[in-house]
Amino acid sequence: MADLSTNFVGIKSPNPFWLASAPPTDKEYNVRRAFEAGWGGVVWKTLGLDPHVVNVNGPRYGVIYGADRRVLGINNIELITDRPLETNLSEIKAVKRDYPDRAMVVSLMVPCEEWAWKEILPKVEETGADGIELNFGCPHGMSERGMGAAVGQVPEYIEMVTRWCKANTRMPVLVKLTPNITDVRYPARAAHAGGADGVSLINTISSITSVNLDTMSPEPSIDGKGSHGGYCGAAVKPIALNMVAEIARDAEMQGFPISGIGGITTWRDAAEFLSLGAGSVQVCTAAMVYGFGIIKELNAGLSEWMDEKGYTSIEEVTGRAVPNVTDWQYLNLNYVTKARIDQDACIKCGRCYAACEDTSHQAIAMKPGRVFEVVDEECVACNLCVDVCPVEDCITMEELQPGMMDLRTGKVVEADYANWTTHPNNPSAKAAE
Amino acid sequence: MTTTPRTSGVQAGRLPPEALAENFQDLHAPLDHHEATVAADRCYFCYDAPCITACPTAIDIPLFIRQIQSGQPDGAAKTIFEQNILGGMCARVCPTETLCEEACVREAAEGKPVEIGRLQRFATDGLMSSGVHPFARADATGKRVAVVGAGPAGLACAHRLAMHGHDVVIFDGRAKPGGLNEYGIASYKSVDDFAQSEVEWLMQIGGITLRSGEGLGAELSLSGLRPEFDAVFLGIGLSGVNALRADGEDRENVSDAVEFIEGLRQTGDLSSLPVGRSVVVIGGGMTAVDAAVQSKLLGADEVTIAYRRGRENMSASRYEQDLATSKGVRLMFNVQPVAVYGNGAVREIEFEYTENTGSGLTGTGETFKLAADQVFKAIGQTLEGAPEGMTLDGNKIAITGAGRTSLAGVWAGGDCAAGGDDLTVTAVAEGRDAAMDIHASLMG
Ligand SMILES: Cc1cc2nc3c(=O)[nH]c(=O)nc-3n(C[C@H](O)[C@H](O)[C@H](O)COP(=O)(O)OP(=O)(O)OC[C@H]3O[C@@H](n4cnc5c(N)ncnc54)[C@H](O)[C@@H]3O)c2cc1C
Ligand SMILES: Cc1cc2nc3c(=O)[nH]c(=O)nc-3n(C[C@H](O)[C@H](O)[C@H](O)COP(=O)(O)O)c2cc1C
Ligand code: SF4
Ligand code: SF4
Ligand code: SF4
Numbered sequence: 001m002a003d004l005s006t007n008f009v010g011i012k013s014p015n016p017f018w019l020a021s022a023p024p025t026d027k028e029y030n031v032r033r034a035f036e037a038g039w040g041g042v043v044w045k046t047l048g049l050d051p052h053v054v055n056v057n058g059p060r061y062g063v064i065y066g067a068d069r070r071v072l073g074i075n076n077i078e079l080i081t082d083r084p085l086e087t088n089l090s091e092i093k094a095v096k097r098d099y100p101d102r103a104m105v106v107s108l109m110v111p112c113e114e115w116a117w118k119e120i121l122p123k124v125e126e127t128g129a130d131g132i133e134l135n136f137g138c139p140h141g142m143s144e145r146g147m148g149a150a151v152g153q154v155p156e157y158i159e160m161v162t163r164w165c166k167a168n169t170r171m172p173v174l175v176k177l178t179p180n181i182t183d184v185r186y187p188a189r190a191a192h193a194g195g196a197d198g199v200s201l202i203n204t205i206s207s208i209t210s211v212n213l214d215t216m217s218p219e220p221s222i223d224g225k226g227s228h229g230g231y232c233g234a235a236v237k238p239i240a241l242n243m244v245a246e247i248a249r250d251a252e253m254q255g256f257p258i259s260g261i262g263g264i265t266t267w268r269d270a271a272e273f274l275s276l277g278a279g280s281v282q283v284c285t286a287a288m289v290y291g292f293g294i295i296k297e298l299n300a301g302l303s304e305w306m307d308e309k310g311y312t313s314i315e316e317v318t319g320r321a322v323p324n325v326t327d328w329q330y331l332n333l334n335y336v337t338k339a340r341i342d343q344d345a346c347i348k349c350g351r352c353y354a355a356c357e358d359t360s361h362q363a364i365a366m367k368p369g370r371v372f373e374v375v376d377e378e379c380v381a382c383n384l385c386v387d388v389c390p391v392e393d394c395i396t397m398e399e400l401q402p403g404m405m406d407l408r409t410g411k412v413v414e415a416d417y418a419n420w421t422t423h424p425n426n427p428s429a430k431a432a433e
Numbered sequence: 434m435t436t437t438p439r440t441s442g443v444q445a446g447r448l449p450p451e452a453l454a455e456n457f458q459d460l461h462a463p464l465d466h467h468e469a470t471v472a473a474d475r476c477y478f479c480y481d482a483p484c485i486t487a488c489p490t491a492i493d494i495p496l497f498i499r500q501i502q503s504g505q506p507d508g509a510a511k512t513i514f515e516q517n518i519l520g521g522m523c524a525r526v527c528p529t530e531t532l533c534e535e536a537c538v539r540e541a542a543e544g545k546p547v548e549i550g551r552l553q554r555f556a557t558d559g560l561m562s563s564g565v566h567p568f569a570r571a572d573a574t575g576k577r578v579a580v581v582g583a584g585p586a587g588l589a590c591a592h593r594l595a596m597h598g599h600d601v602v603i604f605d606g607r608a609k610p611g612g613l614n615e616y617g618i619a620s621y622k623s624v625d626d627f628a629q630s631e632v633e634w635l636m637q638i639g640g641i642t643l644r645s646g647e648g649l650g651a652e653l654s655l656s657g658l659r660p661e662f663d664a665v666f667l668g669i670g671l672s673g674v675n676a677l678r679a680d681g682e683d684r685e686n687v688s689d690a691v692e693f694i695e696g697l698r699q700t701g702d703l704s705s706l707p708v709g710r711s712v713v714v715i716g717g718g719m720t721a722v723d724a725a726v727q728s729k730l731l732g733a734d735e736v737t738i739a740y741r742r743g744r745e746n747m748s749a750s751r752y753e754q755d756l757a758t759s760k761g762v763r764l765m766f767n768v769q770p771v772a773v774y775g776n777g778a779v780r781e782i783e784f785e786y787t788e789n790t791g792s793g794l795t796g797t798g799e800t801f802k803l804a805a806d807q808v809f810k811a812i813g814q815t816l817e818g819a820p821e822g823m824t825l826d827g828n829k830i831a832i833t834g835a836g837r838t839s840l841a842g843v844w845a846g847g848d849c850a851a852g853g854d855d856l857t858v859t860a861v862a863e864g865r866d867a868a869m870d871i872h873a874s875l876m877g
Contacts, residue, residue: 067474145854347538350480370483391542 002306003313004299006040007282009172009197009257011130013040013103016314017270017298020200020261020282021046021107021133021176026081028091032098037292038299042104043200043282046080046135046174047088048147049110049120053079056232059220062209064235071289073235073263075207077140077220077227080109085123093127103280104128105174109135109147110156114164121169131171134161134196136187137178137203147414149203152178155190162194174259177201179236185250186245198257199247200282202240204230233285237263241276245325248277265294267301274314275321329420336406336413337381338396339363339374345394346372352385352395359384376407434480438710438734439610443686443778443807445707447732451701456730460621460756461551469555472548473501479538484549487536489853490517494533494549494810510560511567513553515646518592518865519585521631522614524554525622528719531750532858566637571598573640576875579604581649585857586668586847589864590871595640597872602662603641612670612847614857616695616851619723621730628764633801641865648818655820659842664871667830667838667845668864671814671855677715679782681773689712690724690811697727711735713782715770716811717747722754724809725762736762737803741769741787742794758863771800779808818851826851836867843871844871 004015004323018041019025026045034042055078060320064073081088096104110116112169124401136152143150150155158175165173176190177184178200191199206228210219240262247253260278264270265286273281286294288389311317341352356364361379374385386395400406402415413423422429436444448456464472476498484494500509513520529535529550537546560567576599580587583605591601609615612627636643646652649669658665661876674689676682686709700706708731714721717740729736734750738757740747743766747754754764768784775781782805785796816828824831824839829851836844846863853859 139581347541348483349477349538350482351477354480366481370481388536 001305002311004040004281004303004306006314007068008103008259009131009174011041011103011105011172011407012101013280014101015040015299016062016274016278016280016302018042018105018259018280018282019287020284021135022284022288023078023244024284024287026083027088028095031091031095034292034295035095035099035102038295039102039292041105041130041280043105043107043133044088044092044129046107046109047085047124048080048108049116052084053082055079055082056222058222060229062207062219062226062229064233071233071279071285073209073233075204075209075229075231076286077229079140080107080135082109083119089123089127092124092129092190096128096130100355103130107133107135112146112151117161117164117293118168121165121171125169125171129171131197132165132169133174133176133200134165135176135203136161137176137201140206140227147168149178149180151204152176153181155186158187158190159194160383162191162196166195172197174198174200176203176261177416178203178207179239179243179262182256184246185253188247188256189252192253192256198259198279199386200259200261201243202236202262204232205236205239207231208422209364218357232262233289234263234265234269237265237269241272244273244278245276245322248319248322249325259371267298267305270298270302270316271305272321274317275319277322278289278324279314279318282376331419333420333423334414334418336400338376338379338400339381339383340396340398341372341374341385342394342396343371345391347391348372349390351388352389355384355388379408391398393430438539438732441706441710441806443709446704447708448676448704450518450704454733457620457624457703459624460619463558464548464551464555469501469506469552472552475539476502476547477538483536483538484533488516488533489859490520490523491862492516492520492533492553497556498547498549498552501552506556506559507563507565507567509552509556512569514560516865517858517861518589518635519631519831519857519861520553520612521557521634522585522618522623522628522641523861524550524557525627526614526618527856527858528750528753532748533718535691537683561634564634565632566837568596568638570596570638570640573600574876576600576663577602577661578664578666578871578875579658580666580668581605581653582612582668582670582847583607583610583643583645584670584848584860585614586614586670586849586860586864586867587630587666589861590666590668590844590846590868591637591641591864592635593865593868594871595638597868599640599663599872599875601641603643604646604647604649604653605643606651608645610643610645612668612860616698617691617720618698618857619694619727620697621727629785649820650818655840655843659840663875665843666836666864666871667820667843667849667866668847668860669816669818670848671816673815673817674810675813675815677770677812679770679772681775681779684773684775684804685778687773687808688810690716690720690809691814693724693809694720694727694872697731697839703731706731708733709805711804712737712807712809713803713805714738714809714811716740716809716813717742717749718811718813719749720814721809721811722749722757722762723834724811726757726760726807728807729760729762733807735804737765738762739765739768739770739784739803741767742789743767750839769794769796771796773803773808781805782808810832814848814855819849836863837868837870 006016021043025042062075066072175196258278259280260273261282270281353364389395400413449564451697478495497509497512533549534546540546580591580603614628712733714725767787772783781802785800830845836846844867846867847860848855
């Protein structure tokens with residue numbers, strides 16, 4: 001059986017699944033039950049200096065549903081912990097004492113002044129926690145007070161605060177990044193330069209999930225007014241994966257540890273984050289929506305898949321897909337595919353036809369008897385029909401082998417790799433060597 | 434001694450009133466909001482959707498389901514009513530398993546179609562119960578049209594004509610409008626006097642006068658109507674019944690299934706309706722199933738449907754057949770009645786087995802007898818009272834195009850007209866299309 005244990009920036013845990021800093025990790029009662037359920041670690045809900053913040057007393061969440069009211073994403077306007085610092089610290093200490101094998105990371109957010117960090121760090125160290133995570137990500141409430149995303153959007157501040165922390169504690173320091181920036185490599189490089197042991201990403205994305213059309217208030221609505229919140233859950237996974245990959249393949253940050261976060265809902269999502277360079281993963285929304293019990297599926301699924309593939313440890317998975325992440329200009333233009341419809345599997349819904357017809361390509365023909373067939377002369381191989389077909393594997397993309405004719409371009413498929421950089425239509429093409 | 438299902442003879446009150454009330458409630462409970470949302474989410478919004486093609490009135494099913502999905506069931510209802518003004522009744526009585534739901538791609542995908550019928554009921558019930566009529570009349574055209582028959586065909590025709598600004602008079606020989614919606618459809622498909630409230634709701638369009646108790650061939654004649662109106666539409670259904678042609682057919686307690694059902698639909702007290710202990714229904718269509726099932730629900734001990742051909746030929750769908758068996762009705766195939774025995778009243782009935790030799794259905798000579806104290810004939814209805822001089826096609830009124838009969842200015846649709854299945858929804862489609870054709874020819 002695969003060994004799921006991890007040693008991430010020196011912090012050990014029996015599996016790579018940590019609960020992200022959020023309500024599920026806001027108190028002892030919760031974290032004990034999470035550990036009993038099997039979670040490998042937690043990042044405790046972000047602590048701040050006293051007097052502690054207060055939350056709104058009305059709705060905190062907005063939601064985006066898929067079919068059957070399945071939660072695809074939520075946003076929240078919650079702040080950092082709204083309990084006194086001492087309460088949290090004593091609970092952290094008690095839990096860590098009873099669960100020495102689990103990762104206990106403490107998330108922190110204090111004003112951007114060195115004295116504040118000097119004040120809180122020894123207190124956290126005293127709990128026996130394994131590490132700290134600097135919350136430079138929260139997009140609402142805290143950023144307006146010059147903390148959270150307000151720091152995370154300025155690389156110089158990230159570097160400065162990280163340096164203070166490294167100077168004032170022996171604990172490993174993770175920097176949690178906000179996705180509310182244009183290029184995540186800049187804040188990541190700043191954390192790297194400041195001496196951080198690793199980065200965690202993503203925090204939530206600034207968002208308005210919906211507007212109540214009766215009251216004309218954004219949701220969640222507090223007495224008729226709403227504020228932007230932080231978006232998370234399955235819907236944000238694609239954004240998070242890309243940001244993780246951008247850091248993983250950045251030349252300046254080779255091997256920089258990443259804790260992957262954002263929309264992880266099943267073992268498969270977790271495996272994808274690992275493959276794109278994460279050494280551990282964190283889960284928030286899925287645990288909030290379905291409860292701690294999902295850890296059983298996450299652990300069992302990851303282990304099963306690793307066994308199938310012959311991977312024995314998490315390190316073997318981490319970064320495996322990174323070499324295959326490239327820039328558009330290097331994609332092989334001689335790779336030609338065509339959609340193929342399995343007529344036996346087809347249920348004749350016509351969605352592939354509508355999608356292809358109205359998207360642009362008119363490459364699916366509707367024949368008498370609702371028989372849908374691909375017109376090779378028109379198929380640009382975009383894959384949209386595969387995406388919209390309700391029957392899995394009913395439409396597949398078939399690779400044309402070298403020597404075969406692409407009926408759309410009238411060209412014979414070439415065996416050699418060729419990309420845009422050398423393409424004749426590219427004004428700045430370099431001559432092929 | 435109290436009467437029970439096993440009391441012999443034809444008796445009323447075999448079951449206590451509570452059991453009767455329970456038996457005759459809605460066959461399918463309406464979907465609540467949550468169920469409707471879940472059901473609507475399953476629709477794929479197919480391109481040129483096969484369910485639309487399968488609906489005789491061509492309701493834009495994916496559109497109305499999408500309107501339910503996006504939180505506007507009243508908009509969904511309007512989409513339905515634009516094509517089918519009796520969408521409320523059709524949602525209750527359509528054999529969806531052989532129409533839209535059979536064609537639904539999710540039937541092919543996983544054997545569980547989108548519940549189109551129940552979603553249609555969800556949408557239409559909502560709008561109708563709010564009392565809103567979603568259509569308004571066009572400016573008056575000054576044209577007058579007579580519609581004979583207030584069944585689904587006549588009502589659909591009248592509504593569409595009124596919408597286009599024509600003045601319509603509906604004549605019906607019976608006391609209440611609705612046709613078989615009122616007198617024929619099984620009770621558990623149309624509870625709470627739905628047929629009458631539907632007619633009232635439909636009439637809100639305005640411009641329609643209903644004259645009940647005026648029958649063609651009795652109070653009225655076609656030659657009288659034609660000069661008085663700019664056009665005439667006939668939707669008179671099939672009011673005759675076929676004969677059994679078995680010896681002893683005239684014995685007591687041998688009657689027409691439609692009559693029995695009519696009694697059921699019109700009674701205010703189910704426990705006053707007599708039914709046999711051993712009931713035999715002869716026939717293979719929806720009427721046979723409805724008579725058999727309702728006999729069972731009234732408390733008959735043994736109910737048998739005897740059909741002369743094989744199961745695959747039965748015009749009642751597999752779903753209807755299963756409904757019958759689930760209520761305890763026994764189905765017999767390939768048996769035809771040869772004689773009815775009894776001293777005054779029927780006591781038993783003799784059947785001969787049949788087989789399909791290439792040249793048609795023939796008796797095998799082998800016979801058997803079934804105990805029966807009540808026999809219902811459900812072997813088809815026939816056209817009665819077709820006006821003089823009208824060309825027939827088989828036993829029905831011959832039509833061309835959208836219901837044009839051989840007489841100028843006279844249209845026909847629904848069960849009385851040739852072509853199409855004898856279904857409520859088909860009658861609605863034919864009535865609507867004839868109205869459009871009448872409109873076009875009047876405004877020409
Ligand atoms: C027992 C039974 C159960 C059925 N169950 C179903 C079902 O579940 N689903 C389904 O889709 N279909 C069902 N059908 C079929 C369906 O009811 C008919 O196809 C449909 O009602 C036909 O509509 P119509 O308007 O043509 O005729 P009808 O509904 O028969 O209406 C004809 C109208 O014309 C009137 N009329 C007749 N003669 C004259 C005259 N000379 N002058 C004036 N008025 C006249 C009648 O009083 C009646 O109101 C069933 C039929 C029966 C008999
Ligand atoms: C209600 C709520 C509160 C959160 N509070 C914090 C917090 O205090 N500190 C923090 O670093 N991240 C916080 N987050 C962000 C999560 O830790 C996580 O980064 C984000 O939700 C993305 O992961 P997910 O898609 O698995 O939820 C919060 C998220 C939610 C939903
Ligand atoms: S989830 Fe719990 S705390 Fe939140 S509103 Fe519902 S009952 Fe209240
Ligand atoms: S989308 Fe898939 S199932 Fe639907 S018609 Fe196209 S190939 Fe067939
Ligand atoms: S066939 Fe079924 S899935 Fe497709 S549009 Fe009709 S109801 Fe929806």
